[in-house]
Amino acid sequence: MEQNKTTKASQWSGRWKLLAVVFVCAAPMLFSYLTYYVIKPTGRTNYGTLIEPQKYPIPPAMGITTLDGKPIALDAWKGKWIMLQVGPGECPQACRDQLVAMRQLRLMQGKEMERIERVWLITDATPIDTMLMRVVDGTRMLRVPAAAVTSWLPVEPGGKVDEHMYLIDPMGHLMMRFPKQPDPAKVKKDMYKLLKASAIG
Numbered sequence: 001m002e003q004n005k006t007t008k009a010s011q012w013s014g015r016w017k018l019l020a021v022v023f024v025c026a027a028p029m030l031f032s033y034l035t036y037y038v039i040k041p042t043g044r045t046n047y048g049t050l051i052e053p054q055k056y057p058i059p060p061a062m063g064i065t066t067l068d069g070k071p072i073a074l075d076a077w078k079g080k081w082i083m084l085q086v087g088p089g090e091c092p093q094a095c096r097d098q099l100v101a102m103r104q105l106r107l108m109q110g111k112e113m114e115r116i117e118r119v120w121l122i123t124d125a126t127p128i129d130t131m132l133m134r135v136v137d138g139t140r141m142l143r144v145p146a147a148a149v150t151s152w153l154p155v156e157p158g159g160k161v162d163e164h165m166y167l168i169d170p171m172g173h174l175m176m177r178f179p180k181q182p183d184p185a186k187v188k189k190d191m192y193k194l195l196k197a198s199a200i201g
Contacts, residue, residue, distance in 0.1 A: 046176070047186035051154060053173035062148040064121070067128070067141055077117045077140070078172045081195070084119050086149050087162035089126030094181075098165060099136040101184055108188050112195045115170075121149055123162075156180065167191075170200045 064072055074082065083102045087095045102118045109116060118139040122128070123146035133141070152174075153161045159180060165187070167176040178187055 047183070047190050048167065048176040048178045049156075050176055051174050053175060056152060056154055056174045058168070058172060058174060059148060059152055062144055062152075064142050064144045064148075067143065072142060074119070074168065075172050077119070079170050079200075081116045081170060081191075082119050082168040083116060084121065084166040084168060085162075086121045086123060086144075086153065086164075086166075088124045089122045089128055090124075091129065091132060095162065096132060096135075099132070099139060101182075101187075102165065103136050103139070105184060105188055105191060109191060109195060115195060116191075123149065153177075167194075169194075170198070 058074055062073070064074065066072055083105065085095070085098055085102060087098075091099070099118075099120060106113045106116045106118060118136075120136075120139050120141050121144045122141060123144060125143070128141060150161050153164070153166060154177060155161055155164060156177075156179065163180040165178045165182065166174060167178075169175045176190070178190075
């Protein structure tokens, strides 16, 4: 009888130790999640608009493909921060400026830039200008049906989805939208704060 009690006590002790290890490992991710989505100190200011991920979950099937037609999903880069732009393949000047801005914003993060991926969701079948591809080399260029992104991404009142840059966190949550023609210095500051505060990605 005494031996059974000792065995049970040992089992419970082992379980509590296991739970403690799991908690310690998960704590950074849980803290990051709470910081971004639950805890909202009155003194905190963001340039970009915070988005509630529950309202805008990434659709499981968006029909995204690589430029050569291979199926792919945004969670291919889960674990990294994603700067996201949407627009037609023709990519007028405003589109080009935004793609270049994303490249520069990533570079501005210095040693933290490896935590960031740049994704351009192209909403038609227009061939991409070769010179543009060289200028924004490193940007993940993917094709997606226009309806899939316009029904998913929130815009400013009266705005269009291709006027914004969006941010997806390392857990795969859409979390921030930047205004039309954003101020690079203010976007950089938001990115810096997020990367500094985050223990993930």
